[in-house]
Amino acid sequence: MSKNKPIPPALRQEFMAHMEAHDFDDMPDGAWFATLENAAQQFMDSHKLKGCNNTAAHQYITAAAGEST
Numbered sequence: 239m240s241k242n243k244p245i246p247p248a249l250r251q252e253f254m255a256h257m258e259a260h261d262f263d264d265m266p267d268g269a270w271f272a273t274l275e276n277a278a279q280q281f282m283d284s285h286k287l288k289g290c291n292n293t294a295a296h297q298y299i300t301a302a303a304g305e306s307t
Contacts, residue, residue: 245289245297253298257298260274260277261298275291276291282294
């Protein structure tokens with residue numbers, strides 16, 4: 239698992255589904271990103287993953303935008 243990608247490939251689909259359920263893009267930007275960070279931390283905690291929830295949230299945003307993760 240990369241330091242820049244705290245979510246391993248084997249959990250990517252599950253992570254994406256979890257994050258999509260918390261992706262309320264109609265919220266103000268700061269609140270939206272805080273919600274994504276909290277959701278990422280919840281997912282990481284439930285799977286005993288170490289890493290930065292901010293980095294995981296960016297990993298989700300990049301994947302959701304269709305960019306390579």
